Amino acid sequence: xxxEPEAAPPKRRMSAEKRRAVIVESAxxxxxxxxxxxxxxxxxxxxxxxxxxVLYDHFPSKLALxxxxxxxxxxxxxxxxxxxxxxxxxxxxxFAASLDAWFAHVERRRKSIPxxxxxxxxxxxxxxxxxxxxxxxxxxxxxxxxxxxxxDELDTEMLIExxxxxxxxxxLWWHDHPAVPxxxxxxxxxxxxxxxxERRVPPSS
Amino acid sequence: xxxEPEAAPPKRRMSAEKRRAVIVESAxxxxxxxxxxxxxxxxxxxxxxxxxxVLYDHFPSKLALxxxxxxxxxxxxxxxxxxxxxxxxxxxxxFAASLDAWFAHVERRRKSIPxxxxxxxxxxxxxxxxxxxxxxxxxxxxxxxxxxxxxDELDTEMLIExxxxxxxxxxLWWHDHPAVPxxxxxxxxxxxxxxxxERRVPPSS
DNA sequence: CCGCTAACCTAGTGATCGTTAGGTTAAGCG
DNA sequence: CGCTTAACCTAACGATCACTAGGTTAGCGG
Numbered sequence: 001x002x003x004e005p006e007a008a009p010p011k012r013r014m015s016a017e018k019r020r021a022v023i024v025e026s027a028x029x030x031x032x033x034x035x036x037x038x039x040x041x042x043x044x045x046x047x048x049x050x051x052x053x054v055l056y057d058h059f060p061s062k063l064a065l066x067x068x069x070x071x072x073x074x075x076x077x078x079x080x081x082x083x084x085x086x087x088x089x090x091x092x093x094x095f096a097a098s099l100d101a102w103f104a105h106v107e108r109r110r111k112s113i114p115x116x117x118x119x120x121x122x123x124x125x126x127x128x129x130x131x132x133x134x135x136x137x138x139x140x141x142x143x144x145x146x147x148x149x150x151x152d153e154l155d156t157e158m159l160i161e162x163x164x165x166x167x168x169x170x171x172l173w174w175h176d177h178p179a180v181p182x183x184x185x186x187x188x189x190x191x192x193x194x195x196x197x198e199r200r201v202p203p204s205s
Numbered sequence: 206x207x208x209e210p211e212a213a214p215p216k217r218r219m220s221a222e223k224r225r226a227v228i229v230e231s232a233x234x235x236x237x238x239x240x241x242x243x244x245x246x247x248x249x250x251x252x253x254x255x256x257x258x259v260l261y262d263h264f265p266s267k268l269a270l271x272x273x274x275x276x277x278x279x280x281x282x283x284x285x286x287x288x289x290x291x292x293x294x295x296x297x298x299x300f301a302a303s304l305d306a307w308f309a310h311v312e313r314r315r316k317s318i319p320x321x322x323x324x325x326x327x328x329x330x331x332x333x334x335x336x337x338x339x340x341x342x343x344x345x346x347x348x349x350x351x352x353x354x355x356x357d358e359l360d361t362e363m364l365i366e367x368x369x370x371x372x373x374x375x376x377l378w379w380h381d382h383p384a385v386p387x388x389x390x391x392x393x394x395x396x397x398x399x400x401x402x403e404r405r406v407p408p409s410s
Numbered sequence: 411c412c413g414c415t416a417a418c419c420t421a422g423t424g425a426t427c428g429t430t431a432g433g434t435t436a437a438g439c440g
Numbered sequence: 441c442g443c444t445t446a447a448c449c450t451a452a453c454g455a456t457c458a459c460t461a462g463g464t465t466a467g468c469g470g
Contacts, residue, residue, distance in 0.1 A: 013417055013466060037242045038327025041458060053460075054418055062458065120325035120332075122243025127325075154385060158393040161378045162371040169370030170363060180359060188363040195400030218436060218447055246428060258430075259448055267428065 014049075020058045023048045028069050032114040036066055036121035063125045070133040073112050080105035081140050091201060092194060099167075099186045106171045107182055113175050117168045138164050163193055219254075225263045228253045233274050237319040241271055241326035268330045275338040278317050285310035286345045296406060297399060304372075304391045311376045312387055318380050322373045343369050368398055 014022070026047040030039040041062055045052040059065040080101050089097075106113055121127055141160050170185055219227070231252040235244040246267055250257040264270040285306050294302075311318055326332055346365050375390055 016417080019417080035325070035327040037325070040456080050417085051419060052458085053420090056459070057417075120240070120242075120327055122240040122325055154382075154389060155393060158375060158378065158390070159397060161374045162393070162397045165370040165374030166367040169366045173363065173366045177359075184359060185363070188360060188367070191404070192364060192367045192401040193397075195404065196397040199396070199400065221447080224447080245426080255447085256449060257428085258450090261429070262447075 016058065019048070019050070019054075023050075023055060023058060023065070024068055024072060027065050028073065028112045028115055031066065031069060031119055032112050035119050036062075036123060036126045038120070063123070063129070066126055067129045069115060070129055073109070073116055074133045074137050076109065077102075077105055077116065078137055078140055092198070095194065095197065096186065096190055099189050100182070102167065103171075103174075103182050103185050103189075106174065110175065110178070113171050117172055159196065162196070166193060221263065224253070224255070224259075228255075228260060228263060228270070229273055229277060232270050233278065233317045233320055236271065236274060236324055237317050240324050241328060241331045243325070268328070268334070271331055272334045274320060275334055278314070278321050279338045279342050281314065282307075282310055282321065283342055283345050297403070300399065300402065301391065301395055304394050305387070307372065308376075308379075308387050308390050308394075311379065315380065315383070318376050322377055364401065367401070371398060 023044065027039070027044045030044050030047065033039075034043075041052050041055060044065075045055045048055070055065070059068070081098055119126075119130065121130070138160060141163055167189060170189055174180060174185055228249065232244070232249045235249050235252065238244075239248075246257050246260060249270075250260045253260070260270070264273070286303055324331075324335065326335070343365060346368055372394060375394055379385060379390055
């Protein structure tokens with residue numbers, strides 16, 4: 001009759017290292033659900049099974065915590081994208097495989113997707129952190145475009161914008177349509193984006 | 206030695222109607238620059254040449270003002286997109302013309318672009334307002350896709366997501382690269398997106 | 411079993427901001 | 441020229457929230 005309504009199970013003391021990890025995970029969830037500005041420290045602390053001041057024993061500020069969340073998520077995402085990249089197959093296969101790995105990661109980390117692509121903030125520092133994190137991740141796309149494009153740098157930039165935005169949009173759309181199987185997303189992305197890349201592939205490759 | 210640093214010229218009384226318009230325009234700017242949460246009512250009022258309480262003589266709340274800003278901007282955008290749509294030319298020409306009109310509008314309303322595509326907010330009501338406004342606008346894209354696509358509804362949805370996200374991303378990218386001429390944006394969008402549409406055009410059209 | 415460290419707590423503080431109360435004055439109309 | 445209205449003001453309220461001060465206790469090392 002008196003169970004807690006939220007997830008904060010038996011309430012034990014924890015080593016600093018473990019507590020830190022719990023906080024980062026809770027913060028990822030809350031940032032994803034409510035955005036940076038909408039995520040109160042108290043709520044993150046509560047879901048981590050502690051009170052707010054304890055959070056400040058582990059992180060110097062909300063912004064620092066956010067940066068850590070972004071770094072962790074983008075590291076995971078980049079790793080997923082790059083895993084299938086070293087093989088010697090033709091470009092289309094590599095692109096398809098990378099798309100599949102990318103969406104597989106999105107599927108695995110469903111709840112954190114809005115953190116990566118949609119977190120809303122008016123805070124200058126948090127905005128900058130997002131821009132930095134996004135730039136690092138976007139550079140993973142470059143091989144598919146720069147290896148292939150010979151004409152113009154601006155065209156490259158715009159094509160990267162289009163590809164990145166499309167993947168972002170599909171991931172968020174998937175978030176609202178969880179029943180759709182991954183292969184549908186991969187096929188849609190491949191169908192829509194590959195022609196734009198293919199038309200630029202020099203006959204050599 | 207004592208000129209105002211910001212734009213709030215000679216400070217006269219104004220008719221309610223005119224003041225309302227001034228407020229909407231100031232609000233558009235401030236929302237675009239700082240997001241919904243980051244835009245203080247005081248700042249919007251100051252740029253409108255009044256104090257904050259006067260704003261509440263014209264709008265019942267910050268949210269209502271935001272909704273009005275969104276409605277006005279999306280109405281303009283939709284109008285720009287639809288103007289060139291009734292002609293009987295082939296689909297590719299119509300698509301190209303619509304893209305050009307769309308980017309022309311973006312160029313004309315530079316400062317308001319982030320309001321349409323990037324405003325950050327943790328406020329539930331403002332989020333909902335954005336979703337509603339976006340949905341209305343996105344439906345303008347449908348004719349290019351549904352007229353053309355025969356196979357599957359989910360594919361249609363995903364293609365619309367991709368097109369809308371690409372245009373949004375290009376508009377925001379343009380915002381950071383204002384020296385690039387419009388035709389470059391139009392060509393980039395056409396090159397990248399048309400193949401995905403063309404591949405689905407039934408031989409009849 | 412005892413003491414010390416570090417994991418944890420309650421109770422603020424100060425800043426920001428949406429919104430309201432209540433009054434002042436400009437300007438159109440008779 | 442006065443009078444009324446509505447455009448405008450200053451001042452403050454109350455809520456939220458990041459962050460801090462200062463104390464309490466669990467649990468491990470000796």
